Amino acid sequence: MNNFTKIIGVATIALSVSGLAQARDIGPDEVLRLREANTIKNLEELNKSAVAKHAGAVIEESELEEEYGRYIYQLELRDAQGVKWDLEFDAATGEMLRNQQDD
Template sequence: MKNLTVLFTAATLALGANLAMARDLGPDEALKLRDAGTIQSFEKLNEAALAKHPGATIEETELEEEYGRYIYQLELRDNKGVQWDLELDAKTGEILKNHQDD
């Protein structure tokens, strides 16, 4: 039983540490990063995402800092009604994730 308690505690701490490594950035902070040239313009990032799914519409966007890297997350809906989740490196515009939402 003691080993199970230790294992559960370690797993909980590891999960908490991973959650603490990502943080959502508010609009003011995001605009400051864009204006400073730290990240690309949102228009440019949106264009890169939409190029992967022509005709899609952007339903939601979010900027996060994960492990010192700025990640721009988007939810798109294509013209067939399929929802897509994309993640881009906000500094380079590189698409890091592009998968159909379940």
């Protein structure tokens, strides 16, 4: 194996490991601590914002993650017509980052 192949192999492993380390699920205890410290918005308010974007929608799944030092609130909704939507909010500011129909 030549040096170039070794370098590519090490770089690939490093990128894979760094990609895995960039997103971290936030558990309920930490969510409560972050909310009490006013680090993140009230998740119920963000739920209301999400449902307001899709009248009659039901939240099927929600999750708070830390990605690249930023708290991201991810939601999956199903609207009144049965269409599934993926939404993301910046949990600190409430800014909607993504509102896209799920395939």
